[in-house]
Amino acid sequence: MHILFRSLLAALALTLVSATFALAADQAASVAPKQARPSLLLAYGDVDIWDETGQIIKKGSGGDKMTLSDAAAQTPDPLEGWNRMWFGFNDKLYFWALKPVAQGYSFVVPERPRLWVHNFFHNLMFPVRFVSLVLQGKPDAAAVETSRFIGNTAFGLGGFADITADSKPYKPIGSTEKDLGLTFGYWGADNGLYLVWPFIGPSSGRDTLGYVGDYFLTPATYINPWYWSAGAKGYEKVNEVSLRIGDYETLKDASVDPYEAVRDAYLRNRFKKVND
Amino acid sequence: MKKLSILVGTLLLVAALCSTALAGEPQDRLRSGIEKVIAILSDASLKGAAKRPDRQVKLRAVADGFFDWRELSRRAAAEGWNKFAPKQQDEFVAAFSELLQKTYIRKLEKYNNEKVNYLGEQIEGNQAFLKTQVTMKDKTIPINYVMIKHDQWMVYDVVVEGVSLVKNYRTQFAKILSKDTPDALIQRIKDKIKSLDEGKNVDDVVGKEG
Numbered sequence: 155m156h157i158l159f160r161s162l163l164a165a166l167a168l169t170l171v172s173a174t175f176a177l178a179a180d181q182a183a184s185v186a187p188k189q190a191r192p193s194l195l196l197a198y199g200d201v202d203i204w205d206e207t208g209q210i211i212k213k214g215s216g217g218d219k220m221t222l223s224d225a226a227a228q229t230p231d232p233l234e235g236w237n238r239m240w241f242g243f244n245d246k247l248y249f250w251a252l253k254p255v256a257q258g259y260s261f262v263v264p265e266r267p268r269l270w271v272h273n274f275f276h277n278l279m280f281p282v283r284f285v286s287l288v289l290q291g292k293p294d295a296a297a298v299e300t301s302r303f304i305g306n307t308a309f310g311l312g313g314f315a316d317i318t319a320d321s322k323p324y325k326p327i328g329s330t331e332k333d334l335g336l337t338f339g340y341w342g343a344d345n346g347l348y349l350v351w352p353f354i355g356p357s358s359g360r361d362t363l364g365y366v367g368d369y370f371l372t373p374a375t376y377i378n379p380w381y382w383s384a385g386a387k388g389y390e391k392v393n394e395v396s397l398r399i400g401d402y403e404t405l406k407d408a409s410v411d412p413y414e415a416v417r418d419a420y421l422r423n424r425f426k427k428v429n430d
Numbered sequence: 431m432k433k434l435s436i437l438v439g440t441l442l443l444v445a446a447l448c449s450t451a452l453a454g455e456p457q458d459r460l461r462s463g464i465e466k467v468i469a470i471l472s473d474a475s476l477k478g479a480a481k482r483p484d485r486q487v488k489l490r491a492v493a494d495g496f497f498d499w500r501e502l503s504r505r506a507a508a509e510g511w512n513k514f515a516p517k518q519q520d521e522f523v524a525a526f527s528e529l530l531q532k533t534y535i536r537k538l539e540k541y542n543n544e545k546v547n548y549l550g551e552q553i554e555g556n557q558a559f560l561k562t563q564v565t566m567k568d569k570t571i572p573i574n575y576v577m578i579k580h581d582q583w584m585v586y587d588v589v590v591e592g593v594s595l596v597k598n599y600r601t602q603f604a605k606i607l608s609k610d611t612p613d614a615l616i617q618r619i620k621d622k623i624k625s626l627d628e629g630k631n632v633d634d635v636v637g638k639e640g
Binding site for chain 2: 202203204206207208210223224227265269272397400404407408409410411414415417418419422423425426427
């Protein structure tokens with residue numbers, strides 16, 4: 155009893171003392187740099203304290219000015235002219251075909267059924283996520299994905315209802331939204347070069363290889379005959395676009411050079427997903 | 431035993447006080463800003479297409495109150511900033527912030543009761559990094575804010591899904607400035623605003639070959 159009492163008292167005293175110190179330090183910190191920081195610009199990135207995820211950037215020897223995300227965004231683009239051509243093609247494809255179709259579709263089908271369809275296709279892509287997680291050596295995450303797949307398929311009407319969305323695993327497992335491109339990235343593979351494919355959109359050397367692998371892991375690929383397979387994939391695409399109308403428009407409206415904006419966003423977003 | 435429970439109570443109280451003290455100034459600023467935006471967007475008297483100009487004026491006032499446009503523009507221009515004459519800098523800040531407000535306020539209008547969670551903040555000197563998460567109908571989107579305190583805590587960068595707004599523009603601006611003059615860059619931003627104002631189909635506003 156006595157010992158418990160004392161340790162509690164000590165803890166209380168310690169808390170108070172450290173809180174006082176922390177507050178004092180905070181005050182000192184918030185006063186001090188004010189006059190020391192005139193508005194002067196330093197080069198690319200070295201004015202940043204944190205990287206994109208909130209990790210403090212360790213500054214040291216030269217070359218540390220960039221975050222890892224900056225390095226990913228600097229993936230070379232040797233085929234820029236070629237890529238810009240397909241970027242323009244995809245842009246027209248979106249505004250002239252995909253968007254009108256998706257708008258008509260969302261006019262007829264309310265949002266909730268479209269979310270069910272989204273769930274169904276997402277559930278169906280389980281093999282891609284499972285194989286990727288296993289290849290990344292994340293058995294816990296792979297197991298959680300498997301139980302989600304079984305749960306949603308058996309008790310969620312074949313995947314239309316995402317009944318496992320609210321069940322959180324006991325310990326954090328990171329994101330399970332993985333594909334093979336991200337897996338190669340997790341292994342340490344570079345993007346290689348930036349690429350834009352017709353219909354598929356922005357990609358990279360690494361992600362293109364991953365995409366080929368994903369293609370064979372996608373159940374819809376094995377639907378026979380081929381035009382039903384293509385139809386299923388096309389329908390999935392239209393359904394996805396119907397849930398995201400406006401996103402691309404905003405990015406394009408807000409940017410001065412949409413091609414560069416999309417390239418930067420794609421590379422940085424993929425980098426984040428590798429590490430999620 | 432009674433003594434102990436009082437002590438535990440005191441301890442818990444101290445801990446609670448500490449944790450409220452830890453949700454510091456930047457987060458309070460950000461939260462108040464976001465809450466103001468949500469209040470405007472869910473205000474029944476401001477709903478509908480007819481009230482759009484009213485709504486936009488109010489949203490802009492809020493945005494001006496908690497975005498540090500100069501800091502944001504300076505960082506987006508990066509090395510280019512020093513090549514700008516002071517007058518060009520002002521012009522650049524004005525044009526760039528206009529473009530951002532025009533496009534992102536339009537995006538905000540799609541707000542549909544999404545919930546914002548505040549996941550924590552870090553403070554280093556006069557800068558702060560805040561993590562939030564927006565829960566949408568079919569997914570959650572991580573949105574981080576970077577703030578700086580000159581007079582007040584102001585946002586100067588927003589990181590959505592790992593993509594920093596400032597850095598996304600830094601890439602675009604650096605590319606343009608490597609071939610063109612600062613004036614040409616400012617003109618390009620103004621042209622973009624003009625074509626958006628004219629209500630041109632976004633379809634037609636693809637940037638020129640860089």
